[in-house]
Amino acid sequence: MSLDTATVRRVASLARLRVEEAELPRLEAELNGILGWIEQLQAVDTTGVEPMAGGGAEQLRLREDRVTDGGIQQQVLANAPDRADVFFSVPKVVE
Amino acid sequence: MTAATDFTIAGARAALARREISATELATAHLDAIAALNPRVNAYITVTPEVALAQAAAADAALSKGEAGPLTGIPLAVKDLFCTAGTRTTAASKILGDFKPPYESTVTSQLLRDGAVFLGKANLDEFAMGSSNESSAFGGVENPWKRQGDDAVLVPGGSSGGSAAAVAARLALGATATDTGGSIRQPAAFCGIVGIKPTYGRCSRFGIVAYASSLDQAGPVARTVEDCAILLNSMAGFDPKDSTSADRAVPDFAAAVARGVKGLRIGIPREYRVEGLSPEIDALWRKGMEWLKAEGATLVDISLPHTKYALPTYYIVAPAEASSNLARYDGVRFGIREEGADLKDLYERSRAAGFGAEVKRRILIGTYVLSAGYYDAYYVKAQQVRALIKRDFDQAWGQVDAILTPATPTAAFGRDETQDDPVAMYLNDVFTITANLAGIPGMSVPAGLDARGLPLGLQILGRPFDEETVFAVGGAIERVAGFTATPSVRAAA
Numbered sequence: 034m035s036l037d038t039a040t041v042r043r044v045a046s047l048a049r050l051r052v053e054e055a056e057l058p059r060l061e062a063e064l065n066g067i068l069g070w071i072e073q074l075q076a077v078d079t080t081g082v083e084p085m086a087g088g089g090a091e092q093l094r095l096r097e098d099r100v101t102d103g104g105i106q107q108q109v110l111a112n113a114p115d116r117a118d119v120f121f122s123v124p125k126v127v128e
Numbered sequence: 129m130t131a132a133t134d135f136t137i138a139g140a141r142a143a144l145a146r147r148e149i150s151a152t153e154l155a156t157a158h159l160d161a162i163a164a165l166n167p168r169v170n171a172y173i174t175v176t177p178e179v180a181l182a183q184a185a186a187a188d189a190a191l192s193k194g195e196a197g198p199l200t201g202i203p204l205a206v207k208d209l210f211c212t213a214g215t216r217t218t219a220a221s222k223i224l225g226d227f228k229p230p231y232e233s234t235v236t237s238q239l240l241r242d243g244a245v246f247l248g249k250a251n252l253d254e255f256a257m258g259s260s261n262e263s264s265a266f267g268g269v270e271n272p273w274k275r276q277g278d279d280a281v282l283v284p285g286g287s288s289g290g291s292a293a294a295v296a297a298r299l300a301l302g303a304t305a306t307d308t309g310g311s312i313r314q315p316a317a318f319c320g321i322v323g324i325k326p327t328y329g330r331c332s333r334f335g336i337v338a339y340a341s342s343l344d345q346a347g348p349v350a351r352t353v354e355d356c357a358i359l360l361n362s363m364a365g366f367d368p369k370d371s372t373s374a375d376r377a378v379p380d381f382a383a384a385v386a387r388g389v390k391g392l393r394i395g396i397p398r399e400y401r402v403e404g405l406s407p408e409i410d411a412l413w414r415k416g417m418e419w420l421k422a423e424g425a426t427l428v429d430i431s432l433p434h435t436k437y438a439l440p441t442y443y444i445v446a447p448a449e450a451s452s453n454l455a456r457y458d459g460v461r462f463g464i465r466e467e468g469a470d471l472k473d474l475y476e477r478s479r480a481a482g483f484g485a486e487v488k489r490r491i492l493i494g495t496y497v498l499s500a501g502y503y504d505a506y507y508v509k510a511q512q513v514r515a516l517i518k519r520d521f522d523q524a525w526g527q528v529d530a531i532l533t534p535a536t537p538t539a540a541f542g543r544d545e546t547q548d549d550p551v552a553m554y555l556n557d558v559f560t561i562t563a564n565l566a567g568i569p570g571m572s573v574p575a576g577l578d579a580r581g582l583p584l585g586l587q588i589l590g591r592p593f594d595e596e597t598v599f600a601v602g603g604a605i606e607r608v609a610g611f612t613a614t615p616s617v618r619a620a621a
Contacts, residue, residue: 036496048451048495049458050488051476060492063550067493070551071440071506077513084511085518088328088342088567089372096368108230112462121460124471 035065132157133298133619137202137355140301144191144201151187151201155180155245158203161619162247162299169617171284171294173208173266174216175248183245190243199362200243205300207291208249209256210236210346211335215246219337220254220264223457223482225464233335234367235304235346242362247300251290254484255454256311256339259556261289262543263486271318271540272297272615275580282540282582285315285556291349292319298619302350302359306336308343309442310560313572316349317535317585320574320613322356322602323349325560327592328567329374331360332367340449341372343442343564353573353602357381360595376593384596385603390424392601395528399435402537402558408578409534416532416575416586419608420601428528432520437513438562439554444497444510445565450487451494457482489550518566525591530601533559535572535585559587569595571602575609583613 036044041061045052052060087093106119115122130139132154143149159177166172180203187201211217211229218224232240240246253263260283261269269289271282273296284293288305292315295303305312307325316323324347331346338344348359361381367373396417401410417427459465459478466481468474483491497506524531537558563570569592572585586605590598 040496041492044492044496044499046476047499048491049455049472049475049479050483050491051473051480060489063489064492064496066549066551067443067489068496071443074437074440074444074509074513075505077434077437077509077516079509079512079516082512082515084508085515086342086511087372088345088564089374093371094375105230109461111230112227114225114459114463114465123460124468124474126471 036061036068133161135301136352137301137350137358138352140202145196147191151184151191151245152181154201155184155203155247158247158300165297165299165617165619169270169272169293169297169299170267171251171269171290171297171299172205172248173218173220173251173290176215176246179215180245180247187243187245197241197243198358199239201245202243203245203247203301204239205248205250205291205294205303206236206246207252207288207304207306209252209306209337210304211337212236212246212249215249217249217337218266220252220266221482221484221487222265223463223479227462229335231335234332234369235336235363238365239304239362250294250303253287253289254487255337255450256287256306256308257450257486257490258286259310259314259553261286263484265484268543269293270617272617273320273540273582274616275582281543283318283543285318285540287311288349289315292316292321292323295319295321295349295351296615297617302348302355304346304363305349306344306346307564308339308446309564310557312347312349313560313570313585313587314536314556316572317574317583318540320583320611320615321349321351322353322571322573323347324356324360324571324595324598325563325569326360326364326595327374327569329372330364330593330595332370332373334367334369338453340446341453342449343446353599353606354382354385357385357599374593379596381595381599384599387600387603388423389420389601389604392425392530392597393428393528394420394425394601395428395430395524395531397430397432397435397531397533399432400533400559404537405534406538409537409584412576412584412586413532413534416605419605420532423604423608430524430528430531432524432562434513434516434520435562438517438565439558441510441513441517441565442561443493443554444506445514447490447494448498448507449494451491451498454487454491514565517562521566521568530597531589533587533589535559535587539578539582539584563589568592569598571598573602573605574611575605576611577613
């Protein structure tokens, strides 16, 4: 599988990364280099192998359904690049 | 008396207890050394003298009242991937801007609970993605070691290159680090110090900037195996705030260091004799085998047949998780913002301006392998191969108690010798990456110098949650190797 320019543009859009047209050829070559190298995995017989998700052998725990924090509005907002009152501000979304 | 910056952690603890030195003197000596050397070494992104001196004063008060904890007055560097309340945390990326976390990571809060003094935040590859520390938005780190008769700048390894360089150059007695594919063990080997990545789940990930959550694990770097054990005893432990944290008692790692290797079965995996392995590292590996045999261990030839698939597996799993984890950097809630015509444009411009080239590459690879139509061919396939890599180890534990391998395929390389080929850079992690995929503990111990005077490390891998055996084997190698060499760039004694 190899990426063409249109696919690189689409993936960048999915990843919400602005990519200038001039960068596309270089990115395309680099990504294809990495993907070509990854291709060797197809040689491994994985028939019937359960995919390993997560890094540990431990079962994930459930916690008690209880509020454990809150009331930290100012801390949550403290690092906002732009805020209005107690809200994060963004460009107009709904016309 | 030992110079303040040359202490081991164990030695400093004894000297503080005997009041031969005060915590303030110890902190000041390190801050002076940082002021002198950091402009060149660049091991710290942020130095926090006020924080350090206040913590040292509190340590001296505790010592005088006889209320010292296990790390009271011990000056440490903190990898700038750990959130520290009120102190800027960057992950070595521009995208976090002037982010000051309102909370403390669990690992650093446990070190503070035990009395540690934080000198500052250590440099790293951006978002811990790299093996040379060259992808830091705050500039590369200089390895304190030099080739004999050659002043060329060498890389300290990565991603915990600032942590390792700070400890090697005597700019901290120890440091926190993290390891997703070798980011503790490879820089420890390049800088001639000890580093351990514990079992996945041993240290809480709460408050550590996430790269690849199923692989990330915190651990210490320090100048001796015992010092690493002392630090890990403080850093490890169950944390309800991390759903993958292991609810297990933390053993006394420091007590395991002197245990010896008599009767242990040490596996030598034949697949680790890879193409491109430096002959000197191969020779050191054989020497390590002889040392352990002479100390009473038995060597066992083992096979880990899926080893050669570990790197390509990692470069699917890690970018996939990274593309998801790094979605949070959107220019809205924290970090830098670039204004845009609409919300999507704001996201795209902020992320393009904030992330460096390697981070963007991994986000794009990760997004692609998770996208519709490719998920099964790449991501599920990689998870299946990962299961086979883990199974290789599970089967090996039936025959052996620990595994001995080289830590890296080469010694530290030059800043200008780095290939532009990302895949060539990825090969640095060929020996370390399997431990992250399998979730097992691994340690790098300095064991010798190459012909040009650069340090080389051996790696010890262990069973899940059996760091004690890893410490026992590492301690034995350290004693027999008698590694006492010091880098040419270091704090003046």
